[in-house]
Amino acid sequence: MSEGILIKGGRILDPGQGLDRIGDLLITDGKITRFGDKGAIPPEGFHALDANGLIVCPGFIDLHCHLREPGFEEKETIATGTRAATRGGFTTICCMSNTNPPLDNRAAVDYVKAKAETQGTVRVLPIGCITKGRKGEELTEMAELAEAGVIAFSDDGEPVVNSAIMCHALDYASALGLMVIDHCEDRALTNGGLMNEGWVATRLGLKGIPAAAEEIMVARDLALARLTKARLHIAHITTEGSVDLIHRAKEKGILVTAEVTPHHLTLTEDRVMGWHWGKNNITYDTNAKVNPPLRTSKDIDALIRGVKLGIIDAIATDHAPHTLTDKMCEFGIAAFGISGLETAFGCLMSLVPDGKLDLVTLISKLTAEPAKIIGTKYRELGTLKISAPADITLFDPTKEWIVDSHNFASKGKNTPFDGYRFKGKIMATIFGGKIVYKDDSVKLEIKQ
Amino acid sequence: MKTTQPRDKPNVIPETFPPPQISIWRHQHILDLDSFTKEEIDLVFEITDAMMEVLGREIKKVPTLRGTTVATVFYEPSTRTRASFELAAKNLSTDVVNLDIPKSSVTKGESFLDTLRTLQALGVDVIVLRHSQSGAPYLAAQHLDISIINGGDGWHAHPTQALLDLYTLRRHFGDLTGLKVVIIGDILHSRVARSNIWGMSIMGCKVVLCAPPTLLPRELDNFIIRCHLSGISKEYKLEAALQEADVIMPLRLQFERQQSRLLPSLREYIQLYQLNSKRLSLAKPNALVLHPGPINEDVEISPEVAHSAQSVIEEQVTNGVAVRMALLYLITRGKR
Secondary structure (H helix, E strand, O other), X not given: OOOOEEEEEEEEEEOOOOEEEEEEEEXXXXXXXXXXXXXXXXXXXXXXXXXXXXXXXXXXXXXXXXXXXXXXXXXXXXXHXXXXXXXXXXXXXXXXXXXXXXXXXXXXXXXXXXXXXXXXXXXXXXXEOOEHHHOOOOEOOHHHHHHHOOOEEOOXXXXXXXXXXXXXXXXXXXXXXXXXXXXXXXXXXXXXXXXXXXXXXXXXXXXXXXHHHHHHHHHHHHHHHHHHOOOEEXXXXXXXXXXXXXXXXXXXXXXXXXXEOHHHHHXXXXXXXXXXXXXXXXXXXXXXXXXXXXXXXXXXXXXXXXXXXXXXXXXXXXXXXXXXXXXXXXXXXXXXXXXXOOOHHHHHHOOOOOOOOOHHHHHHHHOHHHHHHHOHHHOOOOOOOOOOEOOEEEEEEEEEEEOOHHHOXXXXXXXXXXXXXXXXXXEEEEEOXXXXXXOOOXXXXXXX | OOOOOOOOXXXXXXXXXXXXXXXXXXXXXXXXXXXXXXXXXXXXXXXXXXXHHHHOOOOXXXXXXXXXXXXXXXXXXXXXXXXXXXXXXXXXXXXXXEEEOOXXXXXXXXXXXXXXXXXXXXXXXXXXXXXXXXXXXXXXXXXXXXXXXXXXXXXXXXXXXHHHHHHHHHHHHOOOOOOEEEEEOOOOOOHHHHHHHHHHHHOOXXXXXXXXXXXXXXXXXXXXXXXXXXXXXXXOOXXXXXXXXXXXXXXXXXXXXXXXXXXXXXXXXXXXXXXXXXXXXXXXXXOEEOOOOOOOEOOOEOHHHHOOOOEOHHHHHHHHHXXXXXXXXXXXXXXX
């Protein structure tokens, strides 16, 4: 077992327990074992991590990321993806099923788990496919996948088009106590769309994806969730209309949860024209090409309101790493996706000084709330309670840093935030009692 | 073959050439008209006038850009734009390389940028690029040091076409301010319309976009507001749009628009939107008819209108060579 670590003098923030105070936290044997006032725990016998000026919170949980392994190791591996997670403050990440082969069978799930065990640096929880081959035709052997340890079912980028299949999936999954996650998109409406249908798409001559393409599918899924009384989780919502639909559904008692990504909370469609677009310097920035697309400031306002009011339960990265060649090409053929694990926190913190979001809500959407969604099997996640796994993130809310994708641990350098200055930085990440990431400036006294 | 040209007119063009206002030119590339000012477009017109003079000579060739190499790189088939650029370049004594890239290679793995970088390494000075993907010339301009001329990209822009349209109007009307232009048809998928919207708005025209709603961008109004474009409006009914029109430009209707269910039938499109003699009579008596070509006679335009005295479709083609000569001159001038 690892040596004990005493985290000294930080502001301990655990929204799940309503805890927010300066104090010391002791970790031994991979678990949180003691909590006390500043200086109350005798430091003898432990490594000491100086957390003065830092906020100490439960390790972040990402409900939605793409680790690409097996099948697309040139984009990301479980080793590089989990290292990226540690740099972003995440200690638990749920990886999506769109690998090759997809996670539609026990062997593939076992492979991911084994890789994560041997090469990963954080907890990896796989999400299994709803249908075989993600084709939307036949259900996977969900019970076996559940036994293999998947925490949910999703065909990820492939929405289940056939409503009857989706209905069966919800019914079947509910007996296993697991949720179904849907990527909501009406493909007939999207039909080759490349970005939000708006003024920018009109200007750039790019085919648009209307908000309705998402909302139609959200509405259908909500109707099916009501019918089946099953647990539904809506991935990466982006529109005001989706927020309204989910709001109404929750009021009716439908068992639905929803997530939003950091980029949809902070960037608009304008970003596709480049960093500082103006009259004379527009570009077609493939790093801002993502599905669902970046929307409008009106949508952002609705999403933030949704986060505040609890209509949106969690913030998830939808970390989608791609190679340089996937992105350095014509906009129309470039891959969709943003490499998001390492910028998520900095990006989200930009909402705090603006007063758009308070820090406690923000941390709760990265810790206690996603833990609740994952469910009882891992109920000790996302908390700093005594005897919970010592998954802890330390951050400095005032430290400024500039995003440089060259420094990413992720293989995917595809970020629209390259060169952005963020205030708020992850300083250390502890997983299972081990320090898996630490900024050089954080002082660690090693026990002699 | 190269040194046997008669030397009787060694320097381009009139003594007054180039005009002093050439100092305002700052474009390395021609990507779209959204980055142009009215003064810059006027300058293009001035230089084009000089090129028209060259085209009127018995020997339509001047040594102005000798030693410059132009590559036309077409990822989409085209006969007229390609030929127009090639002749423009040759009239200025540049060397021309033509590359036709089959559509099948517009996929990942056969890198667009690699092809263009190779041309740059081979010593090409200007690339004229036609591509089915909107924005491809911007990608090229971002990663290459040589000049890029957009010869049409996806639905986005066709700036040289818009400039030749504007030049044609200037030859007939002089001042373009306040001219009412009606563009009819598939605005949604038209790079010609998009570039003309910018160009005509900059030159002070009033532009009416006339099409069924399925062929107009849904966010057109928002686009007009956010881009601060003045004088642009839309109208579904052609008869209403044509009132008091000075210029009418029907666009080519791609047959695939009906296949993709944007139109109920070709028949209904023709009934509602074809420019025929009867409809032409609703415009001003001397209204000009332009068309970016190639024409679908009997679809967007009736043959009698296409070949009427009001039609300047052939003149557009001639003016296109002169405009492209002017643009080649302007963007390579710095190196001379």
